[in-house]
Amino acid sequence: MPTRHLPPALARLIRIVTWIENGLLITLLALMVSLAGAQILLRNLFDLSILDVDQLLRLLVLWVALLGAVAASREGKHIRVDVLSRWLPARVRAGAQALTDIFTIGVCLLLAWQAVRFIRAEAGVNAFGAVPGWAAELILPAAFALIALRYSLLLAHHLRQSLGREDIP
């Protein structure tokens, strides 16, 4: 996502956030592949199954899925029905996209807020083993806030495009 219209400090902050998102996503996927493989080896060679690993793997699915969704927001790769906008004139289309961006930001912020309430309500409960609930659930508000952030950046572009201040690719 181009950041050239942003103030340099903000652009740098966003690059750092992107780097962390990517790093975390890749690390967690690598962890998932290795743990899932190790689990099978243990089961077949030693007839051993570590319960916590199973639960950790399931949790990793949630984290990887939501981080993947954040990455999809960055690249505009979310699943959508693109029936109408394809046929609109470019600037009108940018305006319509700005409208759907605002809607998405609103929904994601609401979800992030509900996720914070959810974590508060579950305070003190462990997710599994010694892992506190909030550590496992942290990704929920974080991911929705980050998706809202990405759509805010998209919104800025779409607004500029609809006003004719930015070229439409």
Next chain:
Amino acid sequence: MILTGLALLLLVLLGAPLFAVIAASTLLAFARTDADLTVVIIEIYRLAEMPVLLAIPLFTFAGYLLAESRAPQRLVRITNALLGWLPGGLAAVVLVVCALFTAFTGASGITIVALGALLYPALKQAGYPERFSLGLITTSGSIGLLFAPSLPLILYSVVAQQLNIGQPVAISALFIAGILPGILIIVLLAIWGLWQQRSHEIPQAPFSAREALAAVRDAAWELPLPIIVLGGIYSGYFAVSEAAAVTALYVLIVEVFIHREIRLPDLPGVMRESMVLVGAILIVLSMSLASTNYLLDAEVPAQLFAYIREHVQDKYGFLLLLTLFLLVLGMMLDIFSALVIMVPLMLPIAIGYGIHPVHFGIIFLATMEIGYLLPPVGMNLFIASYRFNRPVLEIFRAVLPFIAILIFAVLIITYWPWLSLGLLPH
């Protein structure tokens, strides 16, 4: 209530992400019943409570690795060596290769991108008419989603299991049920490929044992893969998520460390790319878990069933209606969203008419396969148009005969339940 519904529909048509629209409608519905809205978050958190979902990132990762390596070339070579000498052989090669590849890469349009550039020139060179070649490649992009371990099959089972329908819908059952209908589709299309040869002089390459042997040796590392995955799952030795883990690890080792076709520095990029698809699918799934919860609470499927029952008496009338409806649905929604949004509504109705849930799943997926080829949103049309630099309309004309054949296949699959259920253990 009707107004908010219309507003949400407009947002969908304007291109709002589906997950946000489903989330908004579910939040609104729960808010109207004065429920605590954290219920939506609790449902999303259930992504971490379904062991089978682990299979989705792992298989997708393996599929992307295969697509990035030279495995597609090796697959084409070996299939060509084994089938290419038959009459209509190359068309059959295209179908088989694409089906296998799609099954492993999750029917996300990646097949046309990865294999199109290889197979399209080969078809033209072999003397097949241009329009047929274009149509075949475009159609083949989604052929194979009835074969294990395709993502839509897994996703259908996950969604169906949320519905408390009283009958288990195991992934392994779907993997078995898809075999014969999947083969039927390939055979029908292969016959159409053979028919193309009637008037055109298409020289056939003779079978060469030497080339066959060389091709087998070339693909020696990938050949065990279907056996590990399918053998492991069908024999019950592996759970589906375990088969996915073995596949991911095996493909990773083969393509990165043995063939060295994906350089280590490129690996993080492939990992991220594949998880973008996983994230996009699973976030829609998570929202639909919440909306399904609401729909079941409000007994919407039961009311729908009662309403339809008044107008459609028997199973066969319902099945016809269902096929038509799914075709229209396929024009609007991609297969993943259609699965998570429509299955919770339609499966309970189908069961009310006495249709087996596994059979319903196969009908659903086979019909949605046609949706890939229908405007205005059919994904294969746009990918092929982009890949081969042709107008969408020209591609659409090229796939018309293929659509007719697929509809014929879907009718057979719909009205001959044995095809889907015959191989299932009783």
